[in-house]
Structure formats: structure tokens, C-alpha cells
Amino acid sequence: MIEVGKIRKGMPLIIEEEIYIVTEANKHSMGRGDGIIRTRMKNLKTGLVRQFTFQASEKVEEAALSFRHVQYLYSEDELFHFMDLETYEQYTIGVDEMGDALDYIKENEEVDLQFHEDRPIGVILPNTVVLKVTDTAPAYKGDTVSGSGKPAVLETGLKVSVPFFVENGELIRVDTRTGEYIERA
Numbered sequence: 001m002i003e004v005g006k007i008r009k010g011m012p013l014i015i016e017e018e019i020y021i022v023t024e025a026n027k028h029s030m031g032r033g034d035g036i037i038r039t040r041m042k043n044l045k046t047g048l049v050r051q052f053t054f055q056a057s058e059k060v061e062e063a064a065l066s067f068r069h070v071q072y073l074y075s076e077d078e079l080f081h082f083m084d085l086e087t088y089e090q091y092t093i094g095v096d097e098m099g100d101a102l103d104y105i106k107e108n109e110e111v112d113l114q115f116h117e118d119r120p121i122g123v124i125l126p127n128t129v130v131l132k133v134t135d136t137a138p139a140y141k142g143d144t145v146s147g148s149g150k151p152a153v154l155e156t157g158l159k160v161s162v163p164f165f166v167e168n169g170e171l172i173r174v175d176t177r178t179g180e181y182i183e184r185a
Helices: 095-103
Strands: 012-015 018-028 036-043 049-055 059-062 065-076 079-084 090-094 110-116 119-124 128-136 150-154 159-162 171-175 180-184
Touching: 079 095, 090 095, 090 119, 095 119, 150 171, 159 171, 159 180
Parallel strands: none
Antiparallel strands: 012 018, 012 059, 018 036, 036 049, 065 079, 065 110, 079 090, 110 119, 128 150, 128 171, 150 159, 171 180
């Protein structure tokens, strides 16, 4: 247990038997008595962001998380199978734990799995991934005048806006934090 005054951005906490990552923590002093700490936290399982307010005298439980470098093997139904690259042990997680990773991960790709008490709870993606464009409109002469771009579907099913010069079959780099096109790969 830690005092809420020591909460910092990025800390994993257990609240209401769920694991949250602190995305924002602000301390507010009251005229008299204890201050309050207002936080915004992201639920690791559902991805939902909630606000919590604590009295300065309260204590919260810090979650002990570990990471393992794994390779994504395959999926069946709504289960996703990974293999630890050091021990060759296999782990299975559900679609809820995958979260946004579904849009960015391909078979045989290496990622980090996040664990709490030896149970996989989520996938940590790299900041950028390279994906193949499978469907986009052809480029026409003069399209570059407007700078907005065109929609494209990538090999994982993710839809992004790409510049007009990008064509079907090209590899592009996508930011996993924002879901936006960065550059050709």
C-alpha cells in the first residue's frame, strides 16, 4: 500500500479489484485539513479512462507488473496465443486483454506481454508498426492539391487515412498510440 500523495503518472494501481494505469495526477490543497488528489486512470483490461478523487490521507494498492518478450503465434475464436522467446512457454489471452493490439499485431510478430501475478493481462505494442495496405483508391493526377488524404484498409483490418501517393500493396509505418499514418516503410 502506498500513500496517494506518492501517486505518479504511469504507476499501476489496483482499485476496485481492477488494474489501472495512472494517466494524470493532480494535488489540490484545501483551506484547512487534508488536500485531495484527483486522478485520471486507464483500466488495463477494458481501456476505459475513469477519474478518481482521493483524500490525501488514503492509501492505495500498487500493482506489481512484469513483462515478458513474446512472439504472437496465432488466434482461434477469440483467443490469442503467444510464446515466450526465452522459455518457450505459451500463453493465451482473450480479446478483452488484446485491446487495441488487434489492429496492429500480425502472426510471428514480437511484442511484450504484461503480467500481473503470473497472469497475462495485456499486450505492450511498439510505438510504430509496419503494415501492408490492402485496399485504397487509386491515385489520380492532381490529387495532391488537397492535403487531406484518402482512406486505406491495412492487412489487419485497421482503417487509416493515407496520402494520395500510397497505393495497394505498399508497406507503411503507423503510430500505434494514435492510429495515424507516419511514412512509407
